[in-house]
Amino acid sequence: LKREGFSKIPDVKWEDVGGLDLHREKFDRYIINRIKYPEDCVKFGVDLDMGILLYGPPGCGKTLIAEAVANESRANFIHVKGPEILNKYVGQSEEDLRAKFNLARTCAPCILFFDEVDALTTKRGNEGGQVVERLLNQFLVELDGAGQRQGVFVIGATNRPEVMDPAVLRPGRFGKLLYVRLPGRVDRGSILKALARKKPVDEDVDLNDIGRRDACEGLSGADLKALMNEAAMAALEEKWRLGSGSDDMESDTIKERHFDQALKKIT
Ligand code: ATP
Numbered sequence: 001l002k003r004e005g006f007s008k009i010p011d012v013k014w015e016d017v018g019g020l021d022l023h024r025e026k027f028d029r030y031i032i033n034r035i036k037y038p039e040d041c042v043k044f045g046v047d048l049d050m051g052i053l054l055y056g057p058p059g060c061g062k063t064l065i066a067e068a069v070a071n072e073s074r075a076n077f078i079h080v081k082g083p084e085i086l087n088k089y090v091g092q093s094e095e096d097l098r099a100k101f102n103l104a105r106t107c108a109p110c111i112l113f114f115d116e117v118d119a120l121t122t123k124r125g126n127e128g129g130q131v132v133e134r135l136l137n138q139f140l141v142e143l144d145g146a147g148q149r150q151g152v153f154v155i156g157a158t159n160r161p162e163v164m165d166p167a168v169l170r171p172g173r174f175g176k177l178l179y180v181r182l183p184g185r186v187d188r189g190s191i192l193k194a195l196a197r198k199k200p201v202d203e204d205v206d207l208n209d210i211g212r213r214d215a216c217e218g219l220s221g222a223d224l225k226a227l228m229n230e231a232a233m234a235a236l237e238e239k240w241r242l243g244s245g246s247d248d249m250e251s252d253t254i255k256e257r258h259f260d261q262a263l264k265k266i267t
Contacts, residue, residue, distance in 0.1 A: 018191030059222025108151025
């Protein structure tokens with residue numbers, strides 16, 4: 001399914017996403033099942049053209065969810081960064097945008113993911129002037145290109161939904177808005193557990209307990225990833241410090257004390 005090196009099925013699984021269970025249900029409903037069972041959708045006359053906008057603070061898993069959705073539905077994934085399209089020569093931005101939608105159609109089923117989509121859909125009459133307005137219009141044309149959009153599902157992500165033109169948020173365009181919030185105490189434990197899938201965390205470490213600590217208050221998913229990396233580094237450095245003589249199972253895992261050290265460093 002790989003084409004032109006731009007699209008592929010990501011290897012992010014739902015297990016890699018911590019918390020956000022409600023989002024998972026919604027995506028099952030609005031995208032994954034529709035890609036898996038297209039005949040049923042036709043039979044029941046369910047409208048397939050629906051974009052979803054994920055909004056919320058940075059580093060909380062918007063990109064990660066979009067990748068997991070593609071993986072889960074075995075769809076190709078095209079990642080477009082809004083500002084990259086915007087910062088082109090006059091006329092080139094619209095051309096690029098059209099090309100992304102065309103590419104998505106050629107490798108359907110496909111998730112077309114627009115990161116920082118506010119850069120492409122800024123309110124009319126706002127900062128940016130004509131360039132931004134032309135781009136917005138092109139974006140609307142593409143989103144409305146129903147019929148030809150079979151198998152292309154658009155997901156947008158933004159930290160600033162309030163600067164987006166309301167026309168983009170109508171049904172059939174980004175008709176569904178999902179808020180991806182900063183994780184709470186319980187979610188932080190789930191995220192740490194998801195991140196621990198790829199790390200040798202000692203089985204005595206209670207990640208739920210670490211997530212509930214006051215020191216973790218306000219940390220995003222991306223911050224928790226940094227915490228996990230710091231803890232892994234601390235464990236590795238300790239192993240090296242102790243030298244080759246300690247090359248046993250005991251020194252090969254990340255322990256509670258390493259998380260303590262990492263937390264001090266990060267917060
Ligand atoms: P931005 O607005 O900055 O683009 P984002 O919401 O798209 O942020 P991601 O890029 O998905 O955030 O998250 C950055 C990294 O943080 C991810 O690659 C992942 O490692 C980690 N992360 C964030 N949220 C979660 C989560 N809910 N579960 C597991 N890991 C997470």
